[in-house]
Amino acid sequence: MPESDLIAACKKNEAAAQRIIYERLYSRMLAVCQRYTGSRETARDIVQDGFVVLFEKIGTYAGTGSFEGWARKIFVNMSLSYLRRNDALRYSEPIENTTGRSVTTGLILENISANDILRCLEQMPYGFRTIFNMYAIEGYSHNEIAKLLDISESTSRSQYSRARSWLQNKLNDLK
Template sequence: MDEAWVIEECRKGNPKAQKSLYEYFAPRMMGVCIRYAGNRDAAGDLLQDGFVKVFTRLNEYMAVGSFEGWMRKIFINCALERIRKERIFSRVIEGEIDVEDTIPSVLETLTEMEMLQMIRLLPEGYRTVFNLFAIEGFSHKEIGEMLHITEGTSRSQYARARQCLQEMIRKMY
């Protein structure tokens, strides 16, 4: 796919280019959506919302950095908007948890699919923070700003997500 040409044609409203862009990036963006949504139906909704935003905001893309990275941010923000609307963090769980504990070495034996399935089983708040921190690489400070929670809450949610994952792994083995 000639990315620059497709983007330019999408900006002009060319339906064939839009279809091409969608078909090329949908599988990758679906992976992002599934990590945040937790199930395929909700992920499908996020995928559609994300592409609507991509197509409506395409003129904002200035070809600085990768197009896929630009799209990924849009999809993450769509997921976070949905989570905020559902007020996932209305019941904030504060507490001191040692976030430096290690995930057991058994993680090395898990497949990526097994790990993703376990992440999908996490409560939505834990799953969101876990995805943002462990997978997307945001800092707890950035996560706090994105989700309108404290940095400490982000750390706590991440630590609890890890504890849940560790418990799931213990039950598997």
């Protein structure tokens, strides 16, 4: 069934169409939520709640742009709400380069698997991970991040820079 027909059926609260949308999006939205929370169990809870919200708000989807992109924003916002409720968003934790090595400006990813990178992202402090995900993975601008998280644009930029440095140090340790 084409996506547009599924969306129309979901707007009519048809359970079969909702199940298909759920099955198509579940694994990708779980990955989004897990990148933010760092916990598969927490991500599962957020995804369940996110689908409830998605089906409640599907009537607001205008059909312009990607449906998955529209849905992804719901799950990102649900993840951010979870992090705010649990006071996990901290933006003033400086990360010092305690190894004494200089941090390279570019990432060299040879011999590093995607799973290694994901494990490093899961270990990243919440504040860093949130901004890194929003900017580098989701494609939000620093201005958009600042508005969504109620922080300054310069805070977003500095936390992203610190997150990159943190990730580079972790990946260098894997080599």
